Amino acid sequence: xxxxxxxxxxxxxxxxxxxxxxxxxxxxxxxxxxxxxxxxxxxxxxxxxxxxxxxxxxxxxxxxxxxxxxxxxxxxxxxxxxxxxxxxxxxxxxxxxxxxxxxxxxxxxxxxxxxxxxxxxxxxxxxxxxxxxxxxxx
Numbered sequence: 001x002x003x004x005x006x007x008x009x010x011x012x013x014x015x016x017x018x019x020x021x022x023x024x025x026x027x028x029x030x031x032x033x034x035x036x037x038x039x040x041x042x043x044x045x046x047x048x049x050x051x052x053x054x055x056x057x058x059x060x061x062x063x064x065x066x067x068x069x070x071x072x073x074x075x076x077x078x079x080x081x082x083x084x085x086x087x088x089x090x091x092x093x094x095x096x097x098x099x100x101x102x103x104x105x106x107x108x109x110x111x112x113x114x115x116x117x118x119x120x121x122x123x124x125x126x127x128x129x130x131x132x133x134x135x136x137x138x
Contacts, residue, residue: 007035011062013064025093033037034126053083060091061126062093093112
């Protein structure tokens, strides 16, 4: 079944209770024509993966300000691989040092965005990455 719209899960994982950025990005994604599922606060990596699979998303976007990015992103990646799901773009944003972002990218996490990144830059990245992955799957 060919999907037309890009489906994105925006998630807040862990104890980080700051969700303004996640809500801003979810709204921007909707305005760009994406179908958006917003998980709400305090999700576990297991809950994120379960929701991503149930909702058949193209992208998981994690908003993280807690400093737990080196634990959360690899755990989500591991859980997806255990489920045999390797075609979902995993991206995110928040406070992530450049060295950590590079390490996460080497593990298979997509581009990560810091505070102040123009919304259109994030949207274009997602459009291009999903297009590339869909083409590869065909």
